[in-house]
Amino acid sequence: MPFRIARIQAWSLRVPVRTPVATSFGVMHNRPAVFLRIEDAAGAAGWGEVFANWPAAGAEHRVNLLIDDIADLVLGREWNDPAEMFGELSRATHIRALQCGEPGPFRQVIAGLDIAAWDMAARRHGLPLAKLLSSEAADRVPVYASGIHIDAAAAVIAAARAAGFRGFKVKVGFDRTSDPAKVIECSRQLLPGESLYADANQAWTREEARHFLKAVTEAGLGWIEEPIACDAPDGDWIDLARLNVPLAAGENIAGTDDFDHVLSLGALRFVQPDVCKWGGVSGNLAVARDTLRRGHIYCPHFLGGGIGLIASAHVLAAAGGAGLLEVDVNPNPLRDALASSSDFVRDGYWHLSPRPGLGIDGIPAELHDHVTLWRETG
Secondary structure (H helix, E strand, O other): OOEEEEEEEEEEEEEEEEEEEEOOOOEEEEEEEEEEEEEEOOOOEEEEEEOOOOOOOHHHHHHHHHHHHHHHHHOOOEEOOHHHHHHHHHHHOHHHHHHHOOHHHHHHHHHHHHHHHHHHHHHHHOOEHHHHHOOOOOOEEEEEEEEEEHHHHHHHHHHHHHOOOOEEEEEOOOOOOOHHHHHHHHHHOOOOOOEEEEEOOOOOOHHHHHHHHHHOHHHOOOOEEOOOOOOOOHHHHHHHHOOOOOEEEOOOOOOHHHHHHHHHHOOOOEEOOEOOOOOHHHHHHHHHHHHHHOOOEEOOEOOOOHHHHHHHHHHHHHHOOOOOEEEEOOOOHHHHHHHOHHHHEEOOEEEOOOOOEOOOOOOOHHHHHHEEEEEEEO
């Protein structure tokens, strides 16, 4: 169904957190998000989210980038469908991104626009987004608890279990000496039917990763995520794939050509694009289907606000396969006000809303005090 965007609104939000979110490469001292809303001339609307975790000042920058550098390519033009808009914006911003050396923010803003366009399309059809993408989409998807610092794992896993999770992913890459023993101890606390995963956030060299994987054999990890840099030589990934733990990555890969290369390489068992970092719904669904066609498992990466989390669930439900939905369990009002685990997670599954689109009506009132920048155009 063709559409023409007449208005774009964007908000950056920040919420201070008592306990910072620590990864092997840095610490988040607050939880940011960028939410956007598009509207056509008839008043139909859709909501999207733009990745804004890094750098620290990224949220406000992406709002300005959308309004000042990308909106002129969007407003007033008729598009046949969101995928056409995604492809054309990717091509039209290529030189702009090269000129400033910032391909990531451009990709992320386009991803947010794509999500919003798909949300609007699904609302116009009166269907949940997953059902618009695939008539055979599931009503629920398996889920796992993410963002768990290895030093706090015992308490956080217990709380996540009580909230309905049956899979848990711990952050590692902090201490090469003690991390393996801590992971093994976590595995010993699992109940029947539960799974444990680990994420190193690109912390190690190949040899350091080999040491870790050999040391945690008895833990039975479901996967090790980003044990080395995403741009490490192909040979390093192939070498690690020969060891005892399946490899996962994808949040820091962008573009169909790069995902095609990764899939052709065959080292990854789990492929994890992020709907708000690159591709939106259009790119992620295409990668998901290609991943499944080649015999790998699509598991969307996500660590942001509620809109992107809901979009990730809908793409996974439409794609199918054995993948799990990632749900960060660190405190984040920008997620919970829109997509609280208490509303969606039961018995190891995320249950999708039957409401049209993403099922989002707007930014909840309790988040208004956390808006740091709001702009609109059109």
